[in-house]
Amino acid sequence: MHNRIKKAIQVLTLSGLTILGGLALSLLMTLAPTMEAKAETSSIIVQSTTSTQNSGLLDYLLPIFEKKTGIKVHVVAVGTGQALKNARNGDGDVVLVHAKAAEEEFVAQGFGVQRHPFMYNDFVLVGPSSDPAKVQGMDDSLKALAKIAEAKALFVSRGDESGTHKKEKQLWAAAGVDIKGHSGTWYRESGSGMGASLNLATGLGAYILTDRATWLAFANKQDFLIHVAGDQRLFNQYGVILVHPDKHPHVKAKESKAFVTWLLSDEGQAAIAEFRLEGKQLFFPNAKTGQ
Numbered sequence: 001m002h003n004r005i006k007k008a009i010q011v012l013t014l015s016g017l018t019i020l021g022g023l024a025l026s027l028l029m030t031l032a033p034t035m036e037a038k039a040e041t042s043s044i045i046v047q048s049t050t051s052t053q054n055s056g057l058l059d060y061l062l063p064i065f066e067k068k069t070g071i072k073v074h075v076v077a078v079g080t081g082q083a084l085k086n087a088r089n090g091d092g093d094v095v096l097v098h099a100k101a102a103e104e105e106f107v108a109q110g111f112g113v114q115r116h117p118f119m120y121n122d123f124v125l126v127g128p129s130s131d132p133a134k135v136q137g138m139d140d141s142l143k144a145l146a147k148i149a150e151a152k153a154l155f156v157s158r159g160d161e162s163g164t165h166k167k168e169k170q171l172w173a174a175a176g177v178d179i180k181g182h183s184g185t186w187y188r189e190s191g192s193g194m195g196a197s198l199n200l201a202t203g204l205g206a207y208i209l210t211d212r213a214t215w216l217a218f219a220n221k222q223d224f225l226i227h228v229a230g231d232q233r234l235f236n237q238y239g240v241i242l243v244h245p246d247k248h249p250h251v252k253a254k255e256s257k258a259f260v261t262w263l264l265s266d267e268g269q270a271a272i273a274e275f276r277l278e279g280k281q282l283f284f285p286n287a288k289t290g291q
Contacts, residue, residue: 043072044255047084047092049163050193052238053077055213055282060275065262071255079162079193087111087241090248093256095241098163098211100291103239112241117290118263119272119283120237123167125228126215127153127207135207141231142175149177152186154206158197159189163236168209171233211236213282237290238283240264263287 052058053075062073076086080097087095088111095112097103103115125135125144133151135144148155157179158165172179179187188206190197194214201208202222210218215226228234242260245251262268269285276282 042070042255043074044093044252044259045074045076045091046094046096046259047076047078047086048096049080049083049098049238050077050195051098051164051211051214052096054195055217056277057213057272057275057283061263061268061271064271065259065268068262068267069255069258071258073259079158079160079165081161081163081166084111087243090243090250093243093252094259095243096238097241098236098238099166100237100239102163102166103241107241111244111247113244115239115241116260116264116287117237117239118269118287119285120235120290121212121283122229122236123164123209123234124212124215124226125207125209126201126224127227128205129223129225130205131225131227133207136225136227138228139230141171141228141233144228145171145175145177148207149175149182149186154204155187156197156201156204156206156208157187157189158194159191160193162194164194164209164211167234167236171209174233213277216277216280216282237286239290 048058054077058075062075066072076083076092078086080099080102083095083097084102084106086092087106095103095106103112106112107115125141127135133144133148133153135147138144157168169179183189188200188204190200192200194210195218197208198210198214198218199220200206202220202224207227212229240260240263242253242256243251245253264287269287272283272285273281
């Protein structure tokens with residue numbers, strides 16, 4: 001029972017006003033389910049990719065949304081694959097991820113109402129300043145990965161079916177490199193999130209693919225640099241999806257729709273554009289033009 005209801009009942013019980021207290025108690029007990037239901041529907045769960053959390057973006061956006069609507073947003077920050085899996089299981093109201101094909105499959109299977117692109121940034125290839133594969137300054141990610149494979153230079157993969165991992169696998173395949181055949185040699189799979197994988201890469205002196213926002217927010221850079229950037233193949237689109245209430249009736253559809261609508265609105269898009277880290281814009285709104 002809601003704490004405020006309990007306190008009210010205690011006050012009435014101690015007052016000795018038997019008749020009035022009895023009537024008020026009866027009224028409170030009648031209203032309790034409604035009050036509790038209202039409290040329960042004032043929050044939603046967002047299954048999100050780690051980059052939006054690690055970069056500080058959600059810490060910036062959510063207080064603005066909560067102040068406007070009174071809806072509290074609880075974030076579960078995991079890789080895209082895990083976020084979609086959690087949502088399939090009904091453990092969330094909204095999905096915020098960055099793997100278009102997986103998002104479209106999620107919707108096509110009936111788990112999501114509609115996929116909305118709403119912002120983008122890019123991936124970058126980082127590595128030690130010694131640059132053993134000599135890829136510094138390249139703007140062709142496929143050629144850079146081919147050089148890393150040829151040099152057998154250490155490379156750390158998230159290996160967790162996150163959006164970043166999916167993008168990385170696409171790039172290796174396009175570069176003509178069979179990474180499965182190199183697993184456990186120069187190609188290492190962490191099975192962890194972006195932060196832990198970056199820590200492993202800096203510890204090993206290995207190259208790694210990361211989203212730019214997480215890299216800029218990452219504190220343990222050591223002597224690592226961005227070696228490859230600017231390739232159109234490194235474009236990183238984010239999408240937001242309302243979990244379908246037909247699949248999971250407990251989904252807070254009204255509150256979740258309010259969150260999605262706000263992200264896509266002029267106000268939400270402006271807030272995304274205004275977010276900065278060390279004076280740098282990390283995410284770029286594109287609700288009207290995104291794919």
